[in-house]
Amino acid sequence: MNRGMVYKSIFIISLIVFAVLLILPTVGTKSMEIRFYDSATEQDIDAVKERFSSDQYKLKINDKTIIVSGRNVTDAIMNEMKIYNGVADAKILDHWAQKFLPAKKITLGLDLQGGMYLVLQADFEGIEKKVGRELTEKDKNEITQQALEIIRNRIDKFGVSEPSIRPRGNEAIEVQLPGVKDPTGVKKAFGDTGTLEYRLVDDTYSKAAMEWFAQNYKDKSLPERFDDLVLVAEDISKAINLPNTLEVLFDYDRNHDTGVVSPKYPMVLQKEISLSGTDIQEATVDRDERGRVVVAFKTTADGSLKFAKVTSEQNHGRRLAIVLDKKIRSAPAIQTTITAGAGTITGSFTYNEALVLARVIKEGALPVSLKIAEERTVGPSLGQDSIEAGVKAFLIGLAGIFIFAIVYYKAAGIIADFGLVLNLVFSIAILSMLGFTLTIPGIAGMLLSIGMAIDANVLIYERIKEELRRGKSVRIAIENGFDRVFWTIFDANLTTILAAFILYQYGTGPIKGFAVTLFVGILVSMFVALYVTRYVYELMSLNKKMTKLSI
Amino acid sequence: MERTIDFLKYRYIAIGASLLFIIVLGIGTFMKGGFNYGIDFVGGHKIIAKFQDSQDVPVNEGVIRRALSDFGAKVQQIGDESKKTYIIITKLEEAASDNVQNDDKVPVSKIELLKKALNEKFPGVSIESEETVGPSIGDYLRKAAWKLSLMAIVLMSVYLAFRFEIKFAVGGMVALIHDIVMSIVFCGFMGIEIDIQVLAALLTLYGYSINDTIVIFDRIRETNQLESKITFTEIINKAITQTMTRTILTSLTTLFAILALFFFGGETLHDFSLVLIVGIIIGTYSSIFIASPVVYGWEKLVAKK
Numbered sequence: 067m068n069r070g071m072v073y074k075s076i077f078i079i080s081l082i083v084f085a086v087l088l089i090l091p092t093v094g095t096k097s098m099e100i101r102f103y104d105s106a107t108e109q110d111i112d113a114v115k116e117r118f119s120s121d122q123y124k125l126k127i128n129d130k131t132i133i134v135s136g137r138n139v140t141d142a143i144m145n146e147m148k149i150y151n152g153v154a155d156a157k158i159l160d161h162w163a164q165k166f167l168p169a170k171k172i173t174l175g176l177d178l179q180g181g182m183y184l185v186l187q188a189d190f191e192g193i194e195k196k197v198g199r200e201l202t203e204k205d206k207n208e209i210t211q212q213a214l215e216i217i218r219n220r221i222d223k224f225g226v227s228e229p230s231i232r233p234r235g236n237e238a239i240e241v242q243l244p245g246v247k248d249p250t251g252v253k254k255a256f257g258d259t260g261t262l263e264y265r266l267v268d269d270t271y272s273k274a275a276m277e278w279f280a281q282n283y284k285d286k287s288l289p290e291r292f293d294d295l296v297l298v299a300e301d302i303s304k305a306i307n308l309p310n311t312l313e314v315l316f317d318y319d320r321n322h323d324t325g326v327v328s329p330k331y332p333m334v335l336q337k338e339i340s341l342s343g344t345d346i347q348e349a350t351v352d353r354d355e356r357g358r359v360v361v362a363f364k365t366t367a368d369g370s371l372k373f374a375k376v377t378s379e380q381n382h383g384r385r386l387a388i389v390l391d392k393k394i395r396s397a398p399a400i401q402t403t404i405t406a407g408a409g410t411i412t413g414s415f416t417y418n419e420a421l422v423l424a425r426v427i428k429e430g431a432l433p434v435s436l437k438i439a440e441e442r443t444v445g446p447s448l449g450q451d452s453i454e455a456g457v458k459a460f461l462i463g464l465a466g467i468f469i470f471a472i473v474y475y476k477a478a479g480i481i482a483d484f485g486l487v488l489n490l491v492f493s494i495a496i497l498s499m500l501g502f503t504l505t506i507p508g509i510a511g512m513l514l515s516i517g518m519a520i521d522a523n524v525l526i527y528e529r530i531k532e533e534l535r536r537g538k539s540v541r542i543a544i545e546n547g548f549d550r551v552f553w554t555i556f557d558a559n560l561t562t563i564l565a566a567f568i569l570y571q572y573g574t575g576p577i578k579g580f581a582v583t584l585f586v587g588i589l590v591s592m593f594v595a596l597y598v599t600r601y602v603y604e605l606m607s608l609n610k611k612m613t614k615l616s617i
Numbered sequence: 618m619e620r621t622i623d624f625l626k627y628r629y630i631a632i633g634a635s636l637l638f639i640i641v642l643g644i645g646t647f648m649k650g651g652f653n654y655g656i657d658f659v660g661g662h663k664i665i666a667k668f669q670d671s672q673d674v675p676v677n678e679g680v681i682r683r684a685l686s687d688f689g690a691k692v693q694q695i696g697d698e699s700k701k702t703y704i705i706i707t708k709l710e711e712a713a714s715d716n717v718q719n720d721d722k723v724p725v726s727k728i729e730l731l732k733k734a735l736n737e738k739f740p741g742v743s744i745e746s747e748e749t750v751g752p753s754i755g756d757y758l759r760k761a762a763w764k765l766s767l768m769a770i771v772l773m774s775v776y777l778a779f780r781f782e783i784k785f786a787v788g789g790m791v792a793l794i795h796d797i798v799m800s801i802v803f804c805g806f807m808g809i810e811i812d813i814q815v816l817a818a819l820l821t822l823y824g825y826s827i828n829d830t831i832v833i834f835d836r837i838r839e840t841n842q843l844e845s846k847i848t849f850t851e852i853i854n855k856a857i858t859q860t861m862t863r864t865i866l867t868s869l870t871t872l873f874a875i876l877a878l879f880f881f882g883g884e885t886l887h888d889f890s891l892v893l894i895v896g897i898i899i900g901t902y903s904s905i906f907i908a909s910p911v912v913y914g915w916e917k918l919v920a921k922k
Contacts, residue, residue, distance in 0.1 A: 177885070185754060235757065439751040448665060448745040451696075455883030463877030467870050474866070506885050507814060510878055514821070514893070517874030518828070521867040525832065528863045554835045557780055558828045561773055565824025568769050569817060577817045584821070 071608070074601055082488065085495035091161035091171035092498045096139040098147070098158045102130040106152030114150055133159075141228040142179040142245030142446060148227075157227070172498050173228070174244075175505030175579065178453050180446035181226075181244040186256060186436045187237060188213045193432065207236040212425040213434045214239055216260045218325050219318075219390050219426075222292045223255040230503070231325070238439060249443055256438065260391050262343030262430030266376070267385040267397055271334035274306040275314055279332050288316065288329040292392075295329060302332055313337050315387075317394040320422060333394055335387050340376040343430015345369030351420045352410065359420045360410040363427060370407035377404045388426065395426050456509040463513050464490075467520055475527055477616030481602055482523040485594045489519050492590045497583065508579035515587020518562070522595030525551045527617055540615050541607045548600050555596065559588050624857045625850055628910035635795060635907065639802055646805030653805075655812030658759060660752035661708035662728045668701045669741035676701055676739065684738045688731055695884045702745065704884070707731065709752055762816055769823040770794065777827075777834075784915040785834045789827055792908035796826040799903075800896045809888050818892040825871070825893075826900035829864060830908040836860050837909070849916055853909050861905075868901040 100114060114132060118125055123136040139158060147156035161171070176183050188209045194201055201209070210233055217231055217239060230242040246252060279302070289295055299314040308314065313336075316329035345365055352362040365373050376386065377400050387397040398411045411423065467486065471479035493512065497504070530547035538546065566588065569581035646652065656663055668676040681703055682692045691706045707727070728749055735742050770793055778786035800819055804811060836856035844852070872894065879890035 187753065235761075237757070238754075437751070438749075439754050440749065442746070442748040444746040445744070452883055452885060455881060456886075459877045459880070459882035459886070462881055463874040466873040466877060470870060470873060506883075507817060507889070510882070510886055510889060513874045513878060514871070517871035518825075518867070520870045521828075521863075524863050524866045524870070528860075528866075532859070550839075554832055557835060558831045561776060561827045561831060562824035564772050564776065565769060565821060565827075568765050568772070568823070569820050571765060571768075577813060577820075580817050580821075584824075 071604065075605075078598060078601060082491070085491050087163050087167055088495035088498050089491060090163040092494060094161060094163075095135050095137055096158060096161065096171075097133055097135040098139045098144055098156060100132045100134065100147055100153055101155045102132075102152050103154045104130065106130065106154075110150070110152030114147065114153065117147075117150075138450075140174055140179040140244070142174075142181055142449075144228075145226045145245035146446075170498060170501035172494070172502050172504050174449075174453070175503050175508065176242055176244060176442070176444055176449075177506050178449045178456075178504065179244055180444050180449040181242065182246040182249055182252060183440075183442040183444075184241040184243075184252070184256075184438060185234065185440035186213070186217070186239045186241065187439045189435045189437055190237075192435060196432065203236060208425075209434055210237055210239060211421075212428055213436055214325075215422060215425045216390075216429055216434065217241065217256070217436075218320075218327055219260065219393060219395075220255050221326055222290050222295075224252050227290075239436075245446070246443075249441075253438065253441075256436050259433030259435050260343075260429045262426070263339045263389045264341040264343075264345075264376070265335040265338070265387050265389055266340055266381065267387050268312050268334045268336060269384065271306060271308060271312055272332075275302050275332040275334050278302055278305050290328060299332065308334065311337055315389065315392060315394050317397065320419075327393065327395075329393075333387065333397065335389070335394070340386065341369060341372050343427075343433075345372055346427055346431050348431060349424040349427035351417065351424050354410060354412060358412060359415055359417050360412045361420050361424045361427065362410045363408065363424075365404075365407045365409075367407070370405070373407070373409070374403060374405040376400070377402065377409075379403065388423070390426050390429060396423050452506055456506055460509055460513050464516060467517060471520060471523070475523075475617055478527055481599060482520060482527075484602075485523060485599045486516060486519060488598060489516065489587070489590050489594050492594065493583070493586050496586050496590065500582075502582060503579060505579040507577065508583045511580040511583030512587060515584050515591065519587065519591030519595070521558075522551075522555050522591055523599065525555055526595065526599070530615070531617060534615065534617075543615070544603045544607055548596070548603070552596060555592060559592055562588050621851070621855050621858045622861075623854050624905060625854055625910060625913055627906060628913070631902075631906035631910065635799070635903075639798055642799075642802035642806040646802055649805070649808065651805070653808050653810050654755070655810040655815075656706060656708055656748065656750045657812040657816075658755035659708050660750050660755055661706065662731060662750075663746075663748040664705045664728070664731065664735075665695065665745040665747075666703060666705060666735060667743045667745055668703065668739055670701065676703075678703065681705065681739075685731070685734060688727075688734070690731070705731070705735075758813070758816070762820075765820060766797070766823075769820070773823070773827050777831075781834055781838060784912050784919070785838075787915050788908045788912035789830050789834070791911045792830050792903045793823060793826055795903050795907050796822055796896065796899050799899050800892060803895050803899075804892060809892065812888070814885070814889040815892050818889045818896065821893065822896040822900060825897060826903065829867070829900055829904035832863065833857055833860050833904055833909060834912070837912070849913065853913055857905055857909060864901060864905065868897055871897055 102111060111127075111132070115125065115127075118134050118136075122138055123134050126133040126135075141158065144156045144158055147153055164170070188206075190201055190206060190209070193209060214231065214233055221229055221231070224243050224246065226243045226246050228244055230240075232240055234240045243252060288298065295316060299316070302308075302314045312334050314332050315335055317331050317333050318327040319330045320327045346369060347364045347366045349361055349363040352360050354360045381400050382402070383399060385397040385399045387394045389395070396411070396413075398413060415423070464486075468483050471482045471486075473479070475482060493515070502508075526547050529551050530543050533543035533546045534540070563585060566581045566585040569577055570585070668681075670676060677698075678692045678694055682690060685692070685705065688707045693704045693706075695702045695704055728747065732744060732747075735744075770790060773793065774786045774790045777789045797819065800822060803809075804815065809815060833856055836859055837853055840852045840856050841849075847855070875890045875893045875897070878886050879894060882890060
């Protein structure tokens with residue numbers, strides 16, 4: 067074995083080990099920690115135990131926490147747990163492989179784990195009437211982005227973890243809520259427009275609240291659920307003797323990647339509303355003379371008077387909180403008196419952060435009401451049936467292809483089958499790394515790409531056979547076989563990749579899933595057939611005495 | 618040396634047969650009143666419900682359909698009869714979809730009524746899943762489907778023209794359109810409900826169909842470079858013959874996978890896999906009998922000038 071082959075062997079083996087580690091969080095057992103309130107009764111705990119009584123699950127009970135492990139522990143089940151009596155929190159624990167690898171896991175789509183899927187559209191006609199002109203594509207896109215921001219701001223009202231909220235095209239928003247139990251409550255949360263207020267911050271009490279917070283929340287984070295947060299606010303108010311002209315609210319931060327907003331620290335505001343959202347007419351992102359990103363706004367005629375008052379001399383240096391649906395989204399300090407009916411908010415924000423703030427302010431100026439254009443709810447048991455059917459079809463299809471390859475190509479078929487197994491491992495590893503959501507069409511896409519993956523092997527083997535028929539030696543036949551089909555496989559697969567790319571553009575959830583699995587499957591199959599399988603044959607042809615090939 | 622089959626000889630028969638097939642199924646679709654669009658396209662409701670056997674009447678499709686006759690519901694059994702699980706579909710009436718004002722109110726209340734009726738007439742029924750699609754979505758889907766089909770055809774032709782020659786791009790494009798049109802009229806003729814998944818299957822065929830064709834084109838190109846003494850007719854026939862085993866094997870393995878989906882994948886994947894099965898057969902046929910003859914015809918046309 068020469069040095070090149072040694073490196074190749076090391077590379078391929080480490081790739082396989084890495085891929086196997088990556089798929090562990092997806093295919094291995096998952097654990098969920100259920101924490102009870104101290105006040106939880108025996109019955110409460112028994113009810114949870116009862117839920118997981120089947121052999122699928124293993125329970126570890128430790129006073130007021132239960133750890134459930136099993137293959138079938140999903141986000142939907144986690145969300146189901148949260149509404150059980152006495153349950154304080156439920157969360158799915160990271161798999162050990164996730165702790166030191168960039169591994170995420172494949173989550174199940176709503177069609178497989180149950181939940182609610184909604185497509186929302188902004189009420190464009192209503193807005194057209196209000197602004198008195200027809201909306202352009204750009205307007206619609208901006209309005210949809212604003213609506214998206216409002217929905218993210220309300221995420222806690224759905225009472226679910228792992229929600230997915232994303233735009234579909236320019237005009238619609240897709241919301242996926244795994245395991246949601248109360249569709250009416252969710253629909254209500256979308257029903258009303260956002261309320262935006264501008265309120266002055268009380269610095270003395272804010273400082274006191276922060277001190278309390280630093281002491282009591284040293285190593286835990288604030289609860290996501292709004293109702294729980296209200297309790298925390300009550301605790302703070304009591305602890306710092308808050309007069310009833312003031313109120314504790316929380317400052318929210320927006321996660322860069324997911325766009326999800328979550329509470330970060332408390333702040334004390336005056337109950338009196340200095341300006342209401344409708345006092346501002348327009349907000350845009352701009353740059354100031356020093357090139358910094360700013361949010362520029364214009365007030366209405368009414369608003370201009372109120373603004374002059376609130377930004378008058380005596381308030382300079384104080385902060386004015388921008389509050390959307392009782393959540394503080396920003397609290398810029400007042401620097402000068404604004405009388406001209408226009409001003410800017412400066413801060414150390416990035417362009418995107420400024421854009422988000424401008425959208426929040428706009429929600430006050432031009433509230434967007436949402437319509438439900440599409441709604442799908444899947445019960446958990448139906449999802450379970452679908453998984454079983456999908457997995458069964460997948461395994462049968464796979465077995466069919468396996469047997470076919472061995473019957474037709476004999477020993478070479480075994481190598482092709484080994485390639486298919488690797489294909490599957492690599493594909494799942496990549497999808498895990500992407501944090502992919504698997505749906506029924508996704509399973510179909512995977513199986514289809516396996517069906518097509520063997521194509522690369524067929525092309526190579528047929529070519530080798532042809533070369534052998536022409537009387538070439540085994541080594542030359544293998545070499546020519548792989549060399550000659552490289553471009554054939556490249557051209558043929560590239561078009562399928564184009565098709566997958568086009569499907570992906572189509573944008574709606576299930577088709578996207580199908581496209582991604584097809585795309586990943588084809589890329590992986592090219593790599594496995596042209597690199598790994600070739601390596602196996604190169605290894606075999608090191609044996610100089612080999613004069614016959616079982617193909 | 619192996620025997621070369623004269624595929625080009627059958628080109629007129631093949632083209633005639635394809636045209637006949639498309640025309641007959643097209644007329645058939647037309648006579649049936651056009652395509653059967655699913656609720657994804659026209660808006661409506663879909664409920665999957667599990668029924669309990671009541672004391673005296675056994676539950677079956679007919680019983681449910683009659684009980685819901687006010688709604689004009691379509692009822693279909695899923696899986697085994699013993700599972701007592703049925704899909705109930707009602708589409709939006711034309712009037713409702715034209716009326717913007719009703720746009721989101723009609724469907725919402727109608728599904729509530731439907732669920733109420735189910736609960737009254739079949740005590741113990743449990744709703745496993747429900748879907749509501751407003752009429753505005755279908756429009757978006759239809760537009761996007763056309764746009765993407767056009768994109769697929771253009772992108773793939775450009776790729777073929779770039780990697781091969783114009784004549785191959787023309788052949789590939791004709792075969793692609795042939796496959797898609799044939800699959801669509803098949804759906805129409807068989808009354809397959811065109812929903813999002815069937816659409817995904819159709820769009821996938823763009824990739825599959827051209828994949829098969831390219832392998833043959835690749836061989837024509839190679840043979841053309843290697844052997845200068847034989848005619849273009851012979852080159853094409855030789856290339857198709859040499860890749861024949863591969864064409865059949867690959868179609869078979871892909872069919873295996875999809876047949877498994879068709880038989881075991883559950884109700885949701887039934888139509889999806891059926892369209893893929895038919896599409897793959899059509900795609901294999903067209904890459905042999907349609908794509909290459911078009912390349913040949915184009916070559917002759919250009920040579921004449």
